[in-house]
Amino acid sequence: MTTAPAAALARHPHDDLLRTERIPHIWCSGCGIGIVFGSLMAAITKSGLPRQDVAVVSGIGCTGRMAGYIRLDSFHTTHGRAIPFATGLQLARPQGKVIVASGDGDLLAIGGNHFIHAARRNMDLTIICVNNFNYGMTGGQLAPSTPYGAKTTTTPQGNPDEPFNFCALAAACGASYVARWTALHIRRLTNTILEAIHHRGFSFVEVVAPCPTAFGRRNKIRGALDLLRFYYDRSVVKNHIAPGEATIDFDHHLVVGKFVELDRPTFLDHYQMVNRGQVEAWPATGVDASAAGQRKAG
Amino acid sequence: MKYWRQPLDREEIKVVRGRVEVIKDRCKGCGFCIAYCSRGLLVMSRKFNRKGYHYPEAAQPELCVNCHFCEVICPEFAIFSSEADAAGNQPPVGE
Known part of the structure; x- marks a missing residue:
């Protein structure tokens, strides 16, 4: 066996989607x-x-680099503004699929308001949130996802705040597809992302991913493999559970699974209905002027 | 593999053979593929790649069953498997 033909054949199956000139x-x-x-x-x-027909938009952070490595139409936006950019892209070209891939700090700390309002309007976007429990790129500072008591650069004594439950937040704001997996549930994660891409409406996929350098090292889980296993061993699959009960609790259950899948009109559906005059005037029951003032106050 | 009785269709069932390939210079030596290889055929090489990391190599390449798990777990897109014939050679690729 010669080495030269083997080297010529060594082409990874993802290489046609990767900007290989930027790899590693x-x-x-x-x-x-x-x-x-x-x-x-x-x-x-x-x-x-x-x-x-596929575009990937990302914000700032480690995960934000995804847009730079994928050989598709992609944009690396300013910090926290991936969803507004993706909204514009989606509305300008509604037949395409827009995927927002970003980190917990970008999507839900600085971009939190964009996130909740895009979920409320049910924008037809696929959001992939890589949750590594800290701001990895800037050196491991406190994030809204950092578990209570965990040590970060800015909380050397332990985090005094309660973290967000992103899936519960997304579901409460009106997201029509909500799921969570850890980075080791790879096959299920791939199927979920595929479902989320095909789902019409705001699809949110949270992935609990290890950050051995900035998060694991400060919390005495030094190895990447240990951290990967730490999340996986504590995970319990509970599909279609109420999102409020889908907690990330490292002492008991790190609940993963698909929590919400709804069929709800998207922002564009509602907008077109209003513009065509297909929506009845508000309030739908009408206002009876003669009955006004009949009901006693108190 | 040991069986407590011989399956009746043992001769008809074909075990898929795979061939694992490592793109050495992409590897950062995290060891995920070695830990999660379903057949345990990978070991960490003693050699270094261009960036100074140890990379995995197939210690028993004949065990590979082309499950693709090393391929999906590798965060560096540095390892993949493909189907091979009984001798462990890849079928010719039509360009």
Whole structure:
């Protein structure tokens, strides 16, 4: 066996979706973002969508680099503004699929308001949130997802705040597809991302991913493999559970699964209905002027 | 594999053979593929790649069953498997 033909054949199945000239990427050894990125590319390939109909938008942060490594229409937006950019893209070209891939800090800290309002309007976007429990790129500062008591650069004594439950937040704001997996549930994650891409409406997929360099190291889980297993071993699959009960509790259950799947008109559906005059005047029961003032106050 | 009795269709069932390939210079030595290889055929090489990381290599390449798990778990897109014939060679690729 000669080595030269083998080297010529060594072409990874994802290479046609990767900007290979930028690989190896900047993510640390053992970072979970690469696994999620691989799942995303596998889902895009499986979906069979034409390449010109898929766009990836990301914000700032480690996960935000995804847009720079994928050989599709992609944009690396300003911090927290991935969803507004994606909204514009989606409305300008509604037949395409827009995927927002970003981190917990970008989507739900600085971009929190954009997130809740896009979920409320049920924008037809697929949001992939890689949750690594801290701001990895800037050196491991406190994030809204950092578990209570966990140590970060800015909370050396332990985090005094309660973290967000992103899936409960998304569901409460009106997201029509909500799921969570850890980075080791790879096959299920790929299927979920595929479902989320095909789902019409605001689809939110949270992935609990290891950050061994910035988060694991300060919390005495040093190895990437240990951190990957730590999340996986505590996870319990509970599909269609009430999102409020889908807690990330490291002492008992890290609940994963698909929590919400609803069929709800999107923003564009409502907008077109209003413009065509298909929506009745508000309030739907009408206002009876003669009955006004009949009911006693108090 | 040991069986407590021989399956009746043992001769008809074909065990898929795979061939695992490592793109050495992409690897960062996290060891995920070695830990999660379903057949345990990968080991960490003693050699370094261009960036100074140890990379995995197939210690028993004949065990590979082309399950693709190393491929999906690798965060660096540095390892993949493909189907091979009984001798472990890849079928010719039509360009």
